[in-house]
Amino acid sequence: MAEQVFKIPDSIKKNAKFSYCPGCDHGVATRLVAEVIDELGIREKTILAASVGCSVTLYDFLEIDSLEAPHGRAMAEATGIKRACPDKFVFTYQGDGDFASIGLAESMHAALRGENISAICINNTTYGMTGGQLGPTTIMGQKTTTSPTGRNREYYGYPIKIAEHIALCDGTAYSARVSLDTVANIRKAKQAIKKAFEVQLKGLGFGFVEILSTCPTNWKMTPDKAHERVRNEMMPVFKLGVYKDITAEG
Amino acid sequence: MVECLKDKKVLTKGNYAIANAAVLAGCQCYFGYPITPQSEIGEFMSGKMQELGRAYVSAESELAAINMVIGAVSTGVKAMTSSSSCAVALMQEGLSYAAADELPVVLVSVMRGGPGLGNIYPSQGDYFQATKGGGDGDYKLIVLAPSTVQECADLTYKAFYLAQKYRNPTVLLADGMLGQMMEPVEYKQNPYPEIDNSNWALTGAKGRKGRIIRSYAPLASDRCEFLEKLYKKYKLIEENETEWEEIGVEDADVVLVSFGGTARNVKIAAKMCREKGIKAGVLRPITLFPFPHKRLFELSKKVKKFITVEVNMGQMVNDVRLAVNGNAPVELIHKPVGIPPAPEEIVKQIEELI
Amino acid sequence: MEKSFLIAGFGGQGVLLAGEVLANAFMYAGKNVTWYPSYGAEMRGGTVNCSVKMSDTEIGSVQDSTSDYIIVLNQASFDRFLPSVSKNGTIIVNTSLASDTKVRDDINYVFFPITQTADEKLNSTKMTNIIALGILARATGLLDLKDLEKALDTVIPPHRKNLLPLNLQALKIGYEYDLLHV
Numbered sequence: 001m002a003e004q005v006f007k008i009p010d011s012i013k014k015n016a017k018f019s020y021c022p023g024c025d026h027g028v029a030t031r032l033v034a035e036v037i038d039e040l041g042i043r044e045k046t047i048l049a050a051s052v053g054c055s056v057t058l059y060d061f062l063e064i065d066s067l068e069a070p071h072g073r074a075m076a077e078a079t080g081i082k083r084a085c086p087d088k089f090v091f092t093y094q095g096d097g098d099f100a101s102i103g104l105a106e107s108m109h110a111a112l113r114g115e116n117i118s119a120i121c122i123n124n125t126t127y128g129m130t131g132g133q134l135g136p137t138t139i140m141g142q143k144t145t146t147s148p149t150g151r152n153r154e155y156y157g158y159p160i161k162i163a164e165h166i167a168l169c170d171g172t173a174y175s176a177r178v179s180l181d182t183v184a185n186i187r188k189a190k191q192a193i194k195k196a197f198e199v200q201l202k203g204l205g206f207g208f209v210e211i212l213s214t215c216p217t218n219w220k221m222t223p224d225k226a227h228e229r230v231r232n233e234m235m236p237v238f239k240l241g242v243y244k245d246i247t248a249e250g
Numbered sequence: 251m252v253e254c255l256k257d258k259k260v261l262t263k264g265n266y267a268i269a270n271a272a273v274l275a276g277c278q279c280y281f282g283y284p285i286t287p288q289s290e291i292g293e294f295m296s297g298k299m300q301e302l303g304r305a306y307v308s309a310e311s312e313l314a315a316i317n318m319v320i321g322a323v324s325t326g327v328k329a330m331t332s333s334s335s336c337a338v339a340l341m342q343e344g345l346s347y348a349a350a351d352e353l354p355v356v357l358v359s360v361m362r363g364g365p366g367l368g369n370i371y372p373s374q375g376d377y378f379q380a381t382k383g384g385g386d387g388d389y390k391l392i393v394l395a396p397s398t399v400q401e402c403a404d405l406t407y408k409a410f411y412l413a414q415k416y417r418n419p420t421v422l423l424a425d426g427m428l429g430q431m432m433e434p435v436e437y438k439q440n441p442y443p444e445i446d447n448s449n450w451a452l453t454g455a456k457g458r459k460g461r462i463i464r465s466y467a468p469l470a471s472d473r474c475e476f477l478e479k480l481y482k483k484y485k486l487i488e489e490n491e492t493e494w495e496e497i498g499v500e501d502a503d504v505v506l507v508s509f510g511g512t513a514r515n516v517k518i519a520a521k522m523c524r525e526k527g528i529k530a531g532v533l534r535p536i537t538l539f540p541f542p543h544k545r546l547f548e549l550s551k552k553v554k555k556f557i558t559v560e561v562n563m564g565q566m567v568n569d570v571r572l573a574v575n576g577n578a579p580v581e582l583i584h585k586p587v588g589i590p591p592a593p594e595e596i597v598k599q600i601e602e603l604i
Numbered sequence: 605m606e607k608s609f610l611i612a613g614f615g616g617q618g619v620l621l622a623g624e625v626l627a628n629a630f631m632y633a634g635k636n637v638t639w640y641p642s643y644g645a646e647m648r649g650g651t652v653n654c655s656v657k658m659s660d661t662e663i664g665s666v667q668d669s670t671s672d673y674i675i676v677l678n679q680a681s682f683d684r685f686l687p688s689v690s691k692n693g694t695i696i697v698n699t700s701l702a703s704d705t706k707v708r709d710d711i712n713y714v715f716f717p718i719t720q721t722a723d724e725k726l727n728s729t730k731m732t733n734i735i736a737l738g739i740l741a742r743a744t745g746l747l748d749l750k751d752l753e754k755a756l757d758t759v760i761p762p763h764r765k766n767l768l769p770l771n772l773q774a775l776k777i778g779y780e781y782d783l784l785h786v
Contacts, residue, residue, distance in 0.1 A: 045454035059462050065452040067324045068464035070347050073317040080321020083305035109310035261628045431666050432639035434631045518664030
């Protein structure tokens with residue numbers, strides 16, 4: 001008897017064709033979100049506030065209700081959805097530009113209000129969809145199409161450490177930073193997503209996961225090299241870990 | 251603070267009348283950020299919504315507030331925000347999205363002086379902002395303009411109804427005078443039927459495929475089809491919902507066109523004109539979109555002159571000119587900001603213009 | 605018939621509330637009525653004023669350049685609004701706080717030490733505004749005391765209802781001002 005060891009999650013649309021670039025971690029992140037929705041059995045009560053950027057395409061892949069927000073406003077729309085329907089599961093899936101640049105006010109205030117919302121932020125140190133410009137998480141020295149000589153303090157200032165900032169908000173129940181560069185880290189990432197979803201289901205407050213992610217196209221790297229960059233250049237700046245977990249023992 | 255009393259006349263500020271009527275119309279969520287001269291709406295809502303177990307969020311900005319409304323109404327519930335002029339400017343992006351997403355957002359816009367920070371005095375300087383929009387692309391908002399505090403209440407019911415009926419963002423366009431003044435109001439039962447949202451609202455994909463509410467249409471052909479459909483709806487709204495009040499226009503030589511609080515003084519001025527032997531009539535658009543251009547065109551065949559009276563530098567006058575299409579001269583009496591010009595002053599200017 | 609009123613004083617004298625009571629009273633008398641305040645920045649210190657209009661027909665403008673009856677509760681209001689009294693109109697002056705009073709010969713005056721009376725008779729200068737309403741009712745003959753009493757009951761919020769008897773007393777003192785004056 002053959003045993004099925006791999007199946008497409010139920011929450012993924014049938015015949016959905018991923019449009020992410022080859023080697024981009026969005027594909028893995030999307031799958032993890034779908035798996036967690038399946039495991040928690042919440043597909044039929046889930047509403048996504050979609051973002052703008054590469055992350056917006058999530059609504060093309062998941063068989064859930066979705067509302068497309070203007071750039072940066074996903075968290076405000078998620079707040080509206082959740083306040084109107086407290087019994088629904090509401091989450092956002094945003095890039096670092098959407099979450100931490102144009103939408104920083106909405107993100108911080110949702111966390112400060114302790115909205116029962118879960119948020120996933122893909123940090124790839126660049127504005128991906130528009131062609132790899134400098135974003136709020138671009139690391140010092142990193143060359144982009146709008147930082148041709150590398151990020152420096154004089155012109156650009158410093159990158160934001162999102163998970164740490166969100167952890168400082170009193171309304172945050174859970175905040176973690178994870179990576180998808182190894183199988184072990186992918187497993188940890190899934191646990192973090194699950195936790196960020198569960199705190200909402202328990203009504204404990206804002207659940208947040210920052211996912212370090214590759215952008216092979218704009219970084220002009222192979223997927224392997226891109227994951228090496230995540231390890232060698234991003235992780236020293238954006239340290240992995242759980243920055244807040246009000247459900248933790250002790 | 252005014253209570254939600256039905257069938258009883260109470261002396262009420264326009265802002266409270268709007269808030270009260272919104273609650274009675276079944277508004278489930280209020281999102282807002284304070285700005286003079288409409289802050290009473292949010293203040294009232296903060297207490298009342300909590301008392302009724304409904305949602306109230308003190309939003310971090312008007313940008314957030316309008317998007318919270320979008321989120322809430324996408325689930326099929328009635329929700330609103332309220333703001334004023336320079337802060338409504340911040341909401342233009344959201345209004346464009348709501349129009350494109352065909353979402354029944356209700357915005358109460360209580361106009362004050364502009365441009366920029368302007369001042370807090372009454373104004374009608376956001377006629378363009380409401381009717382022409384500041385967001386991107388081809389879209390229309392339904393715009394209702396009350397003239398009395400009673401109408402502030404009545405048109406609030408209507409705003410929620412029309413927003414739902416046409417799945418279109420709807421603006422109640424008041425001004426600082428209407429918001430701050432008191433007049434007796436009777437809160438009638440909401441006269442409008444409930445609209446069934448179940449075929450489009452986001453409720454979680456229970457037993458069905460996921461729904462996406464979005465305006466992104468990457469293909470040119472998709473966009474064409476979408477805009478054609480949207481404009482068919484706007485045409486339907488024009489056919490069904492154009493509303494205005496007219497007084498003494500049938501035999502009028504001069505028709506005074508005025509909306510909102512200013513029309514109050516204009517009606518008195520028209521009466522004074524009649525006493526002086528000037529055959530003046532009044533046409534007061536109640537819906538600014540749809541605009542009563544057909545009626546104005548009809549009248550233009552026999553009226554000698556149109557005069558619009560506005561508290562701004564002359565905005566609606568442009569729409570009157572378009573409607574009249576050269577059949578008669580269209581003049582403007584205006585005051586830049588503040589309470590409307592006194593009836594005597596309007597009469598004096600009419601005499602100069604005719 | 606259409607009549608216009610303006611009440612002015614400094615912040616804290618209950619100018620807006622007095623106007624609200626007046627407007628409610630006219631509403632109970634079956635009149636059309638409007639109330640319009642000075643609002644915003646003007647509320648912080650300085651003078652506060654509100655306009656009340658009553659009419660048997662539809663009311664157009666909520667505030668005119670002149671008013672038929674003006675109550676001034678302090679000197680600044682007197683100085684500012686004396687020119688705003690309509691010809692043959694009436695100004696009611698709180699002489700306790702407005703002693704420098706120029707005279708126009710085309711209007712009527714009621715001079716009365718309202719704040720002092722409030723202090724002496726009711727031990728509360730806060731009743732100045734309500735005494736002034738009583739004076740207005742008597743001086744104009746336009747208001748029924750019963751409507752004003754009902755209006756006070758409406759306007760005073762539930763958590764301040766213990767102050768209603770004092771307010772009713774103030775109203776009466778104002779209404780009988782000409783007897784006091786003798």
